[in-house]
Amino acid sequence: MRSERCRKRPSQVYCVLGSARSSAIGRSVLSIIGAGSFAYYTVKDRLPQILTKVIDTIHRNKKKFFEEYGKEGVEAEKKAISIFSKLRNEMQTNKPILPLTDNCQDTDIWNQYLDYQKTLLGNGEDPSWFRSPWLYVECYLYRRIQEGMSFSPPISEYDVFRDVKNESFFQSQQAMMALCTHLQELKKTIASLSKEQRQEEFYRLLQVSLWGNKCDLSISGGQDNSQKSSILASLESLKSFILVNNMDSLWNTLTKGKDVGSENALKTRVDIVLDNAGFELVTDFILADAILFFNLATEVHFHGKCIPWFVSDTTKHDFDWTIQQFLAVNHKWMSKCGQTWKENLKKGSWVYHENLFWTLPHEFWSMEKIAPDLYTELKKSDLIFFKGDLNYRKLTGDRKWDFTVPFSQALKTFHPAPLCSIRTLKADIQVGLQAGIGERLSASDANWMVSGKYGVIQFS
Numbered sequence: 001m002r003s004e005r006c007r008k009r010p011s012q013v014y015c016v017l018g019s020a021r022s023s024a025i026g027r028s029v030l031s032i033i034g035a036g037s038f039a040y041y042t043v044k045d046r047l048p049q050i051l052t053k054v055i056d057t058i059h060r061n062k063k064k065f066f067e068e069y070g071k072e073g074v075e076a077e078k079k080a081i082s083i084f085s086k087l088r089n090e091m092q093t094n095k096p097i098l099p100l101t102d103n104c105q106d107t108d109i110w111n112q113y114l115d116y117q118k119t120l121l122g123n124g125e126d127p128s129w130f131r132s133p134w135l136y137v138e139c140y141l142y143r144r145i146q147e148g149m150s151f152s153p154p155i156s157e158y159d160v161f162r163d164v165k166n167e168s169f170f171q172s173q174q175a176m177m178a179l180c181t182h183l184q185e186l187k188k189t190i191a192s193l194s195k196e197q198r199q200e201e202f203y204r205l206l207q208v209s210l211w212g213n214k215c216d217l218s219i220s221g222g223q224d225n226s227q228k229s230s231i232l233a234s235l236e237s238l239k240s241f242i243l244v245n246n247m248d249s250l251w252n253t254l255t256k257g258k259d260v261g262s263e264n265a266l267k268t269r270v271d272i273v274l275d276n277a278g279f280e281l282v283t284d285f286i287l288a289d290a291i292l293f294f295n296l297a298t299e300v301h302f303h304g305k306c307i308p309w310f311v312s313d314t315t316k317h318d319f320d321w322t323i324q325q326f327l328a329v330n331h332k333w334m335s336k337c338g339q340t341w342k343e344n345l346k347k348g349s350w351v352y353h354e355n356l357f358w359t360l361p362h363e364f365w366s367m368e369k370i371a372p373d374l375y376t377e378l379k380k381s382d383l384i385f386f387k388g389d390l391n392y393r394k395l396t397g398d399r400k401w402d403f404t405v406p407f408s409q410a411l412k413t414f415h416p417a418p419l420c421s422i423r424t425l426k427a428d429i430q431v432g433l434q435a436g437i438g439e440r441l442s443a444s445d446a447n448w449m450v451s452g453k454y455g456v457i458q459f460s
């Protein structure tokens, strides 16, 4: 299930326990699974629903496993189903969180983190599914799915979310065609655009990447959450739902000391920490393409997940498969995009990275200690985009900060480079709002923090 490159341990693999849970600042207490909270609903209802879909998926592919592996495949299907049924029971009956036993590269780090949770609870209590931080429990579920598959050879490499990710891709074809057509039109006219017009066009593609984040299969519990309509047509109407809009700061960071459009752009690197595969990944490809042809950077580095994660998060397979689909599709502009993107990877102006850190439970402020090689890599960037809600939760430590706490404060010591979160709100954490905004929204729309209706393009 894990590509060779992911076997690269974060160097100095150890778990810094003390600083990982720093003292609360302001009202920032951990997002716990309190009764009635969104976290509680997630663990009580949505995670079991996701696990049930995993079991159904494995059962549905039994014939395929038999064709591919003979009776070992059938045995493996049965074993995986029993493992996941037991896991679902553990979760639903609030059993203790168990140490991992699959002896992978990150097994020790996960088990050290569990020990740390025990010290936090104190009085010898065991962390359990409902008595642990939500962020930890949710990440742990996906790591247990990975463990369960690794105990079910020969189907260990099978991505239990493959079917729903592919389905979501095919359901979003129309929207993707519209985006690729728009991109090619833009490339035709770019030379005649003024600096302000380029800026405006870039802002549109940033917003497309933002609203692409609505297409996430974890929040939907695996239900179809594809992009049906052309997102470009709705940008104006969606603008008022952007609660923090730092696009000007982004533009200034990317264009400072550069004449936008001049070919001789200095060697500039932008990183995109990816989120969901499918439509959102395509919006990120389009943004990355524009960053190059607008001469805002000379390299774009992508960071994907080593294992299947939060249902729809992008793995290396998803990244390559998506480009292959674009190359193969019978649509002039989509295949043109696919060729450009394949070429970018070949000539190194696009680079794909993997690191186990992204599928650990840790807040990003402990990256420098847990995965110093990754932190050093990110320091080479001139601007890092963090896509999506889970990344936002890890950037802010999933603390219940006051809405008005500055974003840079919530990041604590995590600041390898100028960074920007592009995120639709799907968890009840938000910082950096003007005074009164959070309260006003809570009064008018009880679900404003978890519906995915609102978004931020938040820079630090």
Ligand SMILES: O=P(O)(O)OC[C@@]1(O)O[C@H](CO)[C@@H](O)[C@@H]1O
Pocket: 042, 046, 138, 213, 216, 217, 218, 219, 220, 275, 276, 310, 387, 388, 389, 390, 391, 393, 424, 426, 427
């Ligand atoms: O990171 P993404 O794909 O934008 O969202 C992931 C997510 O759907 O999963 C969790 C809910 O189960 C939340 O962190 C968030 O809502």
Ligand SMILES: [Mn+2]
Pocket: 216, 218, 275, 276, 310, 312, 313, 388, 390
């Ligand atoms: Mn995701």
